[in-house]
Amino acid sequence: MKFGIVVFPGSNCDQDCFYVAREVLGQQAGYIWHKDTDLNRFDCIVLPGGFSYGDYLRTGAIARFSPVMNSIIGFAKRGGTVIGICNGFQILLEAGLLPGVMMRNRDLHFICRHVYIKTENDQTRFTGLYNAGDILSIPIAHNEGKYYVDARGLKELRDNNRIVFRYCSVSGDTDERSNPNGALDNIAGIINKKGNILGMMPHPERSSEKALGSMGGYPIFRSIVNWVKKGKRQ
């Protein structure tokens, strides 16, 4: 299968995602400059982390209007697999492909460290290799990760099992103490209703090799590969 990794001015995790796709997973990968609009040759679009457009105005607010975004919206509407990581998640929120908004971290600090997250939904194409309740060690690196959505939006997410990952303690408690950034309901990752768009603040591409200290994120990419390959065989 082929991963397409979008490069905005200011993206800085694009090469890590490319490396994981090619070298760790042994799949094909290509970069998509944000002015390109042809996505036909890709099976999964990755919106990587970074500081697109310097985070000016609001995180993701300007990138959301890059030419590639119209194609991504079309790709997603046709059921294509899209994953937004960190700044990529922020862009998906600004584009309205996922509900809610990211605000500055509760304590106004940029946080760069490993955290624990709990897999809440293992019935997605991104989490097929996890079991619900699995606790992953995975790094976060962001200044705006305090997820917020109104009460109706939160109910909608909960009722439809759309909260995929939540921040937790090493033993799996999803309480305020294990919430690094003040995110509503400890939310670290959500999915759209159709189940083909995942947004998450932690960086799976930074935890896909033993040498980097944790493998918590690797099953996400592997799950995507399995899901796409299964679809192609059918």
Next chain:
Amino acid sequence: MLKAEINIILKNGVADPQGLTIKHALESLGHKGLGDVRIGKWIAIRLDYKDKKRAKEEVGLMCKKLLANPIIEEYHFKISEE
């Protein structure tokens, strides 16, 4: 030329940790009796328009589409002659 001055601020009820931090700093300087402190953005745009009504419509669209995020922010603007 016309000039639009836009204020964007977090909606009431949305926590503003920057505002709270500033409030604490002001209190530590001895300022008393402070209520909520809210921090926002101020954006000025020069517009090569003659018609104020058109400018108002355009700036309203700019705010809705890009400048403010309606989930957490509200905006106000005024248009004046330069």
